[in-house]
Amino acid sequence: MFELLLANGDPHNWLLAVMSIARLWYALPLIVSVSLVCAATRHEEMNAILSHAARFALWIFVFMGIILGVILFMSWLQ
């Protein structure tokens, strides 16, 4: 992804890189939905659900970030 951004300023490469980043936005509604539903199956009160969901969403986000970092590092090694 980042190699594409840095590759000789070709507009076609820029377009590909922007498209691959835009694809990540699909994760956002999934993270919101999954964290809210999972939190709601562990609590009954709305405040507890929302705070648990916020923590869980952050956890998923960090986990996905770590995986993305590992994948980018491995692609950099190639």
Next chain:
Amino acid sequence: MAKRVMDSSAGDGSQIEIELKDPRLAAFLAWLIPGAGHLYQGRTGKGLLFMICILGTFFYGMYIGSGRVVFASTADFFPKRIAVQGGASVRGRWLEFVTDRWQYVCQLGVGLPAMPALVQRSRIRNHKAPLFGSDLMRPPYNAIYLPPPAETDLYFKSIDQTDANNTVVHPDEFSKWNYDYGENFDIGTVFTVIAGLLNLLVVFDAYSGPLVIAPHESSAQTSGNKKE
């Protein structure tokens, strides 16, 4: 009516009592329409949250996948013996309905919204026109086992995405969908599968209340299901 007692989130040691009205019916309703089981039990806030999140995820996935991502396999539920040359008979593969399109088994977790796929499957297997003349949730045609009603070019050919003068010929309609919709087909499938799996958690919540992983020792004695 079953009751569930659990610690309040206030942290002051108080407890809340959840009335789980008719858990079996509520679990069935929760599967049939996400959130309906909780609404039936009077747990309105959670019911609406589940309904919005799960149905929203499911229908957004359907939208991304252009209505193609939810369909059932046309294989038999229970394989029959088929006569072959020489008088012997063989049985179809066990669980072919599941292995052929395992995603639908997960999508079926949302209940009623995924049911039209079963109707479409039945109609296509019996060589009838799709429901309401719509291709929504219809299984893909196959030139050998499940031929389309007419105009095979329409079902098995695509315009080349890099050169409009070329035509791409596919072995079956499923390949055409993958080619035409690209990554959206996979993303839509993931959304609808996750919606179905999430609803299984909701079914359990409607049946037995919130899952408490590690209850405090003091409340463990008073927690648990009680029958009135």
